[in-house]
Amino acid sequence: MPRSGAEARRRLQQAALELYRERGFDQTTTAEIAARAGVNERTFFRHFPDKREVLFGGEADLRAALMQEVADAPDGLQPLDVLLHAFRKAGRVLEENRPFSEPRLELIGKTPALRERDLAKAAFLTEAVAEALRRRDVPDRLAGLAAQTGWAAFHHAAQAWIDDPSQSLDAHLLQAFDDLRALSANAPPAQVRPES
The missing domain is CATH 1.10.10.60 (Homeodomain-like)
Structure with a gap:
């Protein structure tokens, strides 16, 4: 026992x-x-x-840690850089627990009930991260967009880490955020829409 x-x-x-x-x-x-x-x-x-919840234990600790890391990020960083700072710290927990993290992520990916719970948890964490950005005086609209985009990049990096364990999660995370910056740098300017 x-x-x-x-x-x-x-x-x-x-x-x-x-x-x-x-x-x-x-x-x-x-x-x-x-x-x-x-x-x-x-x-x-x-x-x-x-x-379902047995595979999502620790979510409250992760939320608190992410919010604290966003708060503790150096001044002067852009919102996505603040999030990269926070996700790099949080990613260490996944890396330290790879024997559990890897099969857990694979199982979630192929089990609808677990994917549903994962999406709900992701929404909750995303909102917490957005709130932490707002506390850093990031405007509401940008805080929400940055949190959703950053969380997507984090998930993308985690999946890449599962698929390619020859690199660390941190390396995959840095690559995902670099790719995100490259995508936005190459985006054409928004078209001006005529008024109706």
Whole structure:
């Protein structure tokens, strides 16, 4: 039996990941996850509200860390550079936990119920990042656009890291933001629309 709450939580997450990969998400029950982790089902529900959430534990910590990193970014940076600073720090957590992160991201990519939860979490995190940018006096419209664009670049980099582990997540993240800058630098100027 795990002695601490953190240990039980970690074992539940690992057990869920293993079972989802072996049997599939839909075919796995919370009782089976608890049994594999060496705890009872009540312990599972003490840590996670449902079997989807077991793969998204730590989201509140990530949100708080991202908001803090946005706040702590050096003055004078453009919004996307602020986000790159924050995502590089957050990316270290994924890299340090690659044995869990990699199969987790693969599983989410092929499981509709988990993709749905991932999208909801992404929207929540994106709004938190936008709020952190607003606190740095980035105008509302730009804060929202930067947060959504930055989050998309982060996800793109994470997928590239899964597909090509020969480079670090940080290297993929730097490349994604460089590509983003190249796209916007090459964009034609907006056309003036005639008034109706």
